Amino acid sequence: MARHFLRLGDFSVSELRDLISRAIELKRLQQEGAPHPTCAHKTLAMIFELSSTRTRVSFEAGMAQLGGQSLFLSPRDTQLGRGEPIKDTARVLAKMVDIVMIRAKDQSTIDEYAQYSDIPVMNGMSNELHPCQLLADIMTIVEAQGEIEGRQIAFIGDGYNMCQSFIEASGIFEFELKVATPPDYRPSAKYLGHNQHVEFVDSPSAAVNGANVVVTDVWSSMGHEDDTDRINAFDGFQVNSALLDQAQSDAIFLHCLPAHRGEEVDDLVLDDPRSVVWEESGNRLHSQKALMEFLLSNS
Numbered sequence: 001m002a003r004h005f006l007r008l009g010d011f012s013v014s015e016l017r018d019l020i021s022r023a024i025e026l027k028r029l030q031q032e033g034a035p036h037p038t039c040a041h042k043t044l045a046m047i048f049e050l051s052s053t054r055t056r057v058s059f060e061a062g063m064a065q066l067g068g069q070s071l072f073l074s075p076r077d078t079q080l081g082r083g084e085p086i087k088d089t090a091r092v093l094a095k096m097v098d099i100v101m102i103r104a105k106d107q108s109t110i111d112e113y114a115q116y117s118d119i120p121v122m123n124g125m126s127n128e129l130h131p132c133q134l135l136a137d138i139m140t141i142v143e144a145q146g147e148i149e150g151r152q153i154a155f156i157g158d159g160y161n162m163c164q165s166f167i168e169a170s171g172i173f174e175f176e177l178k179v180a181t182p183p184d185y186r187p188s189a190k191y192l193g194h195n196q197h198v199e200f201v202d203s204p205s206a207a208v209n210g211a212n213v214v215v216t217d218v219w220s221s222m223g224h225e226d227d228t229d230r231i232n233a234f235d236g237f238q239v240n241s242a243l244l245d246q247a248q249s250d251a252i253f254l255h256c257l258p259a260h261r262g263e264e265v266d267d268l269v270l271d272d273p274r275s276v277v278w279e280e281s282g283n284r285l286h287s288q289k290a291l292m293e294f295l296l297s298n299s
């Protein structure tokens with residue numbers, strides 16, 4: 001049976017902790033220029049229903065650095081865009097490649113794909129979750145602060161896929177998560193009351209006060225760009241210097257990017273020394289290399 005990574009909960013806590021340690025080791029090897037072709041001759045297929053910069057480049061470069069190769073597949077250029085069922089595509093690709101990454105509009109598409117796949121499938125983001133981003137985020141927090149357990153993390157903004165992923169992560173990595181969203185943009189019911197480590201608060205200030213880590217994401221995720229009412233609803237939810245100053249003095253700021261400067265975050269914060277967003281984006285590469293290594297050697 002193939003192992004999949006569709007959500008953080010697909011792995012045990014010890015597997016996830018080992019994966020973060022391996023990612024940090026792979027980063028060191030990469031920086032030292034030491035070859036590490038642990039996935040030689042393996043082929044990764046990447047299916048993108050939605051656009052990407054970081055996910056595509058980090059998976060493609062990562063597989064090359066591990067000695068393998070990758071294929072970029074978009075619905076526009078494949079039979080997926082002409083109605084071939086996802087379950088048929090899953091069974092066909094399993095005969096040709098070794099591992100698949102899929103970014104889909106709906107989590108159900110990724111779940112269905114994995115159900116019919118004999119090879120490992122990784123969730124490259126859906127409307128519900130972004131677990132690969134969380135691997136990079138947790139790695140970044142561990143690198144900056146030594147540990148994640150017991151940390152206080154503030155999530156400010158839209159209760160969408162990144163917020164829901166942080167909610168999932170809080171129960172697994174046992175950090176305290178305070179979430180501030182406008183009333184109409186809370187996470188879906190499935191993630192409300194998910195675990196005892198999550199507290200929903202009334203204001204960004206209440207979430208950030210005393211936090212070790214402050215996180216936000218765009219107010220209009222892919223597919224919501226035409227919903228102009230959002231900008232008004234998020235008034236007061238921008239992460240700016242005045243808000244970040246209410247966190248711990250050594251707090252760090254995370255954003256999965258791309259950022260909409262002047263909306264959910266201002267220029268000063270994004271370029272502030274407390275911002276680790278560039279390191280965070282680079283960690284997509286190392287954490288996903290660790291993920292592919294793990295899945296290919298455990299399936």
Ligand code: CP
Nearest residue numbers: 052053054055256257
């Ligand atoms: N953070 C993230 O997933 O970026 P891309 O959409 O560019 O892949």
